[in-house]
Amino acid sequence: MATHKIKRYQYGILFYVADREQKGKVTLQDWAVFQNLLAKPDAEYEVIFRFFDRDRSGYIDFEEFYGTWQAHKGEDSLPFNWSGDWATLYIGAKNKRHIMTYPQFAQMLRGLQGERVRQAFVHFDKNKDGFIEPEEFQRIIRETAAHKLSDYLLDNLPTLCNIATGSKISYANVRAFQNIIQQMDMVELIIRNATIKSADGKITRTDFLNEASRISRFNLYTPMEADILFHFAGLDEPSGRLGLRDFARVLDPSWHTAYTLGTDAIADAGQKAFAGTKSLLHDVLESVHHFALGSLAGAFGAFMVYPIDLVKTRMQNQRSSGVGQVLYKNSIDCAKKVIRNEGFKGLYSGVLPQLVGVAPEKAIKLTVNDLVRGKFTDKGTGNIWWGWELIAGGSAGACQVVLYPTLAMSSRREAC
Structure with a gap:
């Protein structure tokens, strides 16, 4: 049901049903009873029955029903004949009206909409x-x-x-x-x-x-x-x-x-043009968003593992000389000596070029992967052929390789 179509006074009907003693207010106990009523599988029928059962007797006579119907029928509502053959089958003829129990009333409601439509069609x-x-x-x-x-x-x-x-x-x-x-x-x-x-x-x-x-x-x-x-x-x-x-x-x-x-064809064309522009703008902003997130992720990852990369680079550098006394016995010894001689900040010596390079490198890889996958993903089902996934990953890796060697050499020189 679309709740934005329900008028304010119609919520008053629900309040009337919840207000069991007709005091103009709903107590906590009333609300608990009403919630339990709404949880029933036939709640829609029972709520309407209780609304028409004004004296809370457990059954409805025609005069009681008709009076409530008239009171809540709008002035411009379509006419409905309660003296016709259809209504007579449920409530009896004019001089032979009978009361309706809840099951009888619910069954009448079941067919009421169809009869309202039929009578309205005949009216027009x-x-x-x-x-x-x-x-x-x-x-x-x-x-x-x-x-x-x-x-x-x-x-x-x-x-x-x-x-x-x-x-x-x-x-x-x-x-x-x-x-x-x-x-x-x-x-x-x-x-x-x-x-x-x-x-x-x-x-x-x-x-x-x-x-x-x-x-x-x-x-x-x-x-x-x-x-x-x-x-x-x-x-x-x-x-x-x-x-x-x-x-x-x-x-x-x-x-x-x-x-x-x-509506007017020009307005329709304008809507479509605006929708196309909006779609293009959305794609651009989405790509920028992905690039920014990729940059942050790459920079954060590079910053966290940079001390390990620095130790690795210095250990490789001392082995490559082949002469003289070995400065570092192992990786732990290397880290201790860097901290002792250069301070804790020494573990991040040369980190800025690494961040400047790795951030866009990771961003480009993620963005290219998302871009290629998005182009070949079926919009209706959200599925993508595995071959296109391989191409997306390969394209992202190729773009990363083009940029990465220069950045890696730069970071190693700074680390040394």
């Missing part, structure tokens, strides 16, 4: 030709299911008319759309399974239907339902091969739309 279908305008369809869905849908999907609801010829939306389209949004969890499971099996992480409408028939024996989707799903997920991807990110705009209710499709 003035000439009884079985079609309504796209904006009327958008209003129906916004009023009945906006809290369950993403901003992207809600903004583009009128485009449903484009899945068939004509400029209006049929009742079959509306029912197919409703079936899809009522089974979002199953749809997402099918899509994830299908994309995992795809080499490039993208699937077609046929892939979706095949996976749906494989994963479920009874919960099959009609061609129109599949068309609607792929229509909204692929509004800006005409190839018909869609990945998880494309479907997330439809399945994730918290998805926020950056801009609405179908």
